[in-house]
Each structure stands twice: as C-alpha cells, then as structure tokens.
Amino acid sequence: MSFVPHSEADRREMLRSIGVGDVDDLFDDIPAELRIDGELDLPSALSEWEAYRETGRLADENESLTSFAGAGIYDHHVPSAVDHLIRRSEFYTAYTPYQAEVSQGTLQAIYEFQTMVCELTGMEVANASLYDGPTAAGEAALMARSVTRRDGVVAAGSLHPHYRKVIETYLAGMGDELDTVPAAEGGTVDPARVADAVDEDTACVVLQYPNFFGLLEEVEEVAEAVHDAGALLVVAADPVALALLRSPGDAGADVVVAEGQPFGNPQSFGGPVVGLFASLEDHIRDMPGRIAATTEDEDGRRGYVLTLQTREQQIRRERATSNICTNQGLNALAATIYLSLVGRDGLRQVAETSFQNAHYARDRLEETDGVRLLHPDAPVVREFAVATDEASGSILERAAGEGLLAGVSLSRFPGLEAPDGLLLAFTEKRTRAEIDRLVDVIAG
Amino acid sequence: MSEVPDGLRYTEEHEYVRETEADGEVVVGITDFAQEELGDVVFVELPREGDSFDRMEPFGTIEAVKAVSELYTPVSGEVIEANGGLEDRPELVNEEPYGDGWMIRLRLDDPSELEGLMNADEYREHIGEG
Numbered sequence: 027m028s029f030v031p032h033s034e035a036d037r038r039e040m041l042r043s044i045g046v047g048d049v050d051d052l053f054d055d056i057p058a059e060l061r062i063d064g065e066l067d068l069p070s071a072l073s074e075w076e077a078y079r080e081t082g083r084l085a086d087e088n089e090s091l092t093s094f095a096g097a098g099i100y101d102h103h104v105p106s107a108v109d110h111l112i113r114r115s116e117f118y119t120a121y122t123p124y125q126a127e128v129s130q131g132t133l134q135a136i137y138e139f140q141t142m143v144c145e146l147t148g149m150e151v152a153n154a155s156l157y158d159g160p161t162a163a164g165e166a167a168l169m170a171r172s173v174t175r176r177d178g179v180v181a182a183g184s185l186h187p188h189y190r191k192v193i194e195t196y197l198a199g200m201g202d203e204l205d206t207v208p209a210a211e212g213g214t215v216d217p218a219r220v221a222d223a224v225d226e227d228t229a230c231v232v233l234q235y236p237n238f239f240g241l242l243e244e245v246e247e248v249a250e251a252v253h254d255a256g257a258l259l260v261v262a263a264d265p266v267a268l269a270l271l272r273s274p275g276d277a278g279a280d281v282v283v284a285e286g287q288p289f290g291n292p293q294s295f296g297g298p299v300v301g302l303f304a305s306l307e308d309h310i311r312d313m314p315g316r317i318a319a320t321t322e323d324e325d326g327r328r329g330y331v332l333t334l335q336t337r338e339q340q341i342r343r344e345r346a347t348s349n350i351c352t353n354q355g356l357n358a359l360a361a362t363i364y365l366s367l368v369g370r371d372g373l374r375q376v377a378e379t380s381f382q383n384a385h386y387a388r389d390r391l392e393e394t395d396g397v398r399l400l401h402p403d404a405p406v407v408r409e410f411a412v413a414t415d416e417a418s419g420s421i422l423e424r425a426a427g428e429g430l431l432a433g434v435s436l437s438r439f440p441g442l443e444a445p446d447g448l449l450l451a452f453t454e455k456r457t458r459a460e461i462d463r464l465v466d467v468i469a470g
Numbered sequence: 471m472s473e474v475p476d477g478l479r480y481t482e483e484h485e486y487v488r489e490t491e492a493d494g495e496v497v498v499g500i501t502d503f504a505q506e507e508l509g510d511v512v513f514v515e516l517p518r519e520g521d522s523f524d525r526m527e528p529f530g531t532i533e534a535v536k537a538v539s540e541l542y543t544p545v546s547g548e549v550i551e552a553n554g555g556l557e558d559r560p561e562l563v564n565e566e567p568y569g570d571g572w573m574i575r576l577r578l579d580d581p582s583e584l585e586g587l588m589n590a591d592e593y594r595e596h597i598g599e600g
Contacts, residue, residue, distance in 0.1 A: 175518075
C-alpha cells in the first residue's frame with residue numbers, strides 16, 4: 027500500500043497544467059552543483075517490527091539522570107492526570123482548532139490558561155502562549171518598540187545568555203543592537219546604573235526575575251528608573267518562583283514573559299516548551315499572538331472566541347504586530363491542567379519545597395572545600411551558582427557516572443562574566459539523600 | 471441615500487475633509503456611505519499627535535465586524551489631534567460620521583491639495599448617488 031497521496035498520473039496532470047515538463051525543472055533555480063545527484067545515502071527500508079526494535083535500541087541509549095539542571099527548564103513533577111487529559115482526542119489534535127463553532131473546549135482551556143498567567147504575573151491580559159520564554163522576550167522587545175515608538179532595547183547583564191541571543195536575533199533583523207546594563211559585583215543590576223543606561227530613545231529594559239544566577243533583582247527600583255525615561259519594563263520570570271514572590275506586575279512591570287515548561291511539561295531534553303506572555307491592558311493592540319476571550323451567544327450563554335485578530339498576520343499580513351500567528355496549544359493545555367490540579371496552595375508548596383531544597387544544598391556547599399558560592403549574600407529562591415576549583419566539565423562527567431546531572435556548566439555561556447562553575451537548580455522532586463549525593467560528588 | 475454634506479471635500483477612498491475656522495486646519499473622517507458599507511465599527515486605530523503623513527498615506531485602521539480597512543490622509547499634514555472619543559465609543563463613526571465620529575484634525579502642509587479632492591456633487595457621482 028502506498029502512503030504517497032499523488033499518483034504518477036496526478037503528477038503528470040499537475041505538471042502539464044503549469045506547463046512544466048519534469049519535476050526537476052522546478053528546481054532549476056538551485057545551481058546543479060548544490061543539488062544531490064542520485065539517491066540519498068539512507069539504509070534500506072525496515073519492516074514495522076524492525077523499525078520498532080531499532081528505535082527502542084536508540085531510546086535505550088538515553089540515560090536517565092537525577093536532575094539538578096535548570097537555567098530555565100526544570101524537573102518538576104508532572105501528575106499523570108496531565109498526560110491522560112492532554113491525550114484526549116478532543117484536545118490531542120492538529121494545528122489550529124480555533125473555529126468557535128467547534129472548539130469551545132479548546133478556547134475555554136486557553137481562556138483559563140490566560141487567566142492563570144495573569145494571576146501569576148500580576149498582569150491584566152495574557153495571550154494564548156508563544157513558542158518559548160526566549161522568543162516571548164524577543165516579542166516583548168518588539169512590542170515595547172511599537173508601543174513607545176522608540177528603538178532602544180536594553181538587557182540586564184544578569185539576563186539568561188540564551189534570552190539575550192534571541193532578542194539580539196530579533197533586533198538584528200531591523201538593523202539594531204541590544205544594549206546591556208552589566209550586573210554589579212553581587213550578581214544583580216544596580217537600579218542607578220539602569221537609570222544611566224536609559225534615555226528618550228529607550229523602548230524597554232529586559233530584566234530577569236529571579237535572574238540567570240537565581241538571584242532576586244530589585245524590580246520596583248528598576249521599574250522606577252525605566253518609567254522615568256518613559257520606557258517599559260519587561261520582566262522574564264521563573265513562573266514557579268512567582269508563587270512565592272511579589273508579582274512583577276505589582277512591582278511595576280509593563281510586560282511579563284516566562285518559560286512555562288515547569289508547569290506540567292517534562293524537562294525532557296529541553297523541550298517542547300511553552301512561552302508565557304502577559305501585559306498591561308493598555309498595550310493589548312500591540313500584543314503578539316492569539317487571545318481567547320469570552321462572549322455571549324444569542325441566548326445569552328457564555329461562549330469563547332478568539333479576539334483582536336486584526337493584530338495578527340492572519341488578517342493584515344503586511345501590518346501585523348508580529349509574525350506569531352499560533353500558540354503552543356498542547357503545552358499550554360498541559361500547563362493549564364497542571365495549575366488546576368495543584369492549585370494556588372499546591373503551587374506554593376512546590377515553590378517552598380524547591381526553596382528549602384535549594385537552601386539546604388546552599389548551606390552544605392558553603393561548607394564544602396573546593397566550592398564557593400558565587401553570590402553568597404544575594405537572596406535566592408531555587409537556583410544558585412557555585413564556582414568550583416575543579417573544572418565543571420569534569421565534575422559533570424563524574425556525576426553522570428553516579429546517575430546525577432549536577433547542574434549546568436557556567437563555561438557553556440561564553441560572554442558570561444563568571445568563573446567556571448555550576449548553576450544548580452532544585453525542585454520539589456529532589457530528596458535530602460539526592461542532595462547529599464550531589465554535594466559528595468561535587469566535593470570529589 | 472447616504473448623507474453627503476455640501477461644502478466638504480471627498481476622496482475616492484471615502485474619506486472626507488472639513489475645513490475649520492482655524493486657518494490651515496482640517497478635520498478628517500469617513501463618509502456616511504463608507505460607514506454603511508463597513509457595518510458596525512468595533513475599533514479605530516488612530517495616529518498620535520505630532521505624526522506627519524503624506525497625501526494618501528495610511529494614517530490608521532478601521533475595524534468593523536465584517537472587514538478591516540486602512541484609513542488614508544486625503545491631504546498631507548501633521549496630526550494636531552486624534553479623536554480620543556472613538557477609543558471607548560467606536561460606534562460614533564456609524565452614528566455621526568460627520569460629527570462626533572470624526573477621526574483626526576490635521577494642519578495642512580499645502581492648502582492647495584484640497585483643490586484636488588472631489589466636491590459633494592462629484593462624490594455623489596462617485597458612489598452612484600448623483
């Protein structure tokens with residue numbers, strides 16, 4: 027049985043209809059020397075059973091390590107109900123199930139998702155999600171430029187280097203560069219230096235909270251400095267930490283973005299993930315992505331629709347607010363189900379247990395030879411950096427042998443002003459025994 | 471029949487220009503015919519004070535239930551004021567297109583550009599109601 031939808035006759039018919047003699051003629055624009063001549067170098071076809079055996083063998087090569095890695099993607103517990111519910115056929119479906127007539131369930135789930143994102147971030151409107159945290163930050167920078175009609179984008183030096191790169195890529199397309207306010211000695215940015223770095227050309231400042239090193243920035247003071255210059259404050263948050271912290275919105279943020287993976291999506295090998303994006307209502311017309319809203323049907327019953335679609339590429343492609351015309355539907359749904367299951371108190375417990383685990387590890391590592399807390403005086407929530415005498419790569423290798431993923435090597439981030447060491451993250455899943463093993467392995 | 475007041479100037483894109491008492495200042499909006507064609511207006515995106523536009527450059531967007539359209543400046547000039555009242559009550563464009571449903575007040579760069587626009591009779595002809 028052939029799974030190829032077009033028969034040879036279909037293809038001939040299509041070629042005749044467009045006046046082309048041969049399929050190869052369609053590729054004339056690609057120089058011949060760049061084209062592959064002949065067949066691809068692939069192994070011969072396998073039977074279904076052989077393919078199962080081969081993929082199983084490859085899967086068995088994966089190592090399952092106890093994870094102390096974070097830097098944006100965290101190993102939180104995912105209740106099994108999440109998987110069961112997202113796999114229901116009503117949800118587990120294709121790309122754009124947004125027609126209000128047939129998608130009330132999906133739209134309601136998105137609406138609940140947006141509501142929870144707003145509550146967590148202290149914002150007034152949230153969209154239906156974006157691809158991931160870093161692209162959400164890039165979109166936030168573009169949105170701030172559009173709102174303020176200014177070009178300058180400034181990032182805190184303590185922003186995740188990957189977020190920085192993504193924002194740089196967004197700006198490069200417009201011929202602009204990202205400015206930086208370097209972090210001070212203590213690992214956070216000094217609001218006074220932010221004030222010096224912003225002027226009447228600054229559209230926004232991007233601040234991470236807690237920052238890349240796990241430290242709490244002075245959001246309110248930074249917000250004041252940013253607003254004094256007429257710019258917007260974009261906060262990139264760890265959404266789990268927000269369960270314990272004053273919301274960025276309350277502290278003066280204008281836009282809040284986050285990597286939503288910690289809610290109901292496995293750490294896996296770093297994906298798939300889901301970007302959270304929320305803002306003050308004033309900027310809703312410049313907000314990227316989709317927004318689900320409530321309405322009433324002709325009998326006065328509550329219903330759900332996508333709204334404000336004119337901002338999107340879908341209707342006004344040439345004047346759209348962004349090129350994002352989709353969302354991470356299934357991952358956002360997983361986040362929604364997760365948050366509904368754990369609830370307000372449950373999320374707080376998750377954050378508190380993560381906090382306690384991090385602080386237990388911090389206390390123990392402080393006493394460990396060959397290790398030094400990179401920012402001993404700054405408040406942290408669930409992640410912190412240590413400088414190590416031994417090369418971090420060698421510690422990670424030894425730890426892997428013991429079944430541990432001992433954090434993320436700081437030397438992976440060129441340009442980061444930090445010595446070699448490890449960024450260590452803690453979740454509610456880590457036990458005291460696991461943390462003790464981590465400390466032992468790091469100590470050598 | 472749509473209302474086409476005498477004394478105003480009109481474009482083929484269905485904007486009108488009303489001269490004001492202040493010399494060189496005009497008010498721009500869309501015609502009664504245009505609002506009828508669009509149907510219920512739900513949002514009007516307007517420029518900010520101080521923005522400048524060339525003749526027939528898009529200055530904003532009007533969003534109705536059925537369609538979204540660009541708004542064009544009939545004459546070159548600088549925006550002195552945008553009608554903030556449309557933010558909360560876009561339906562004013564439907565109710566009083568020549569009154570409270572106006573869109574922007576412009577300071578003209580070149581008053582002679584007004585001569586190039588249609589008068590009421592020509593516009594009635596244009597919309598087939600001559």
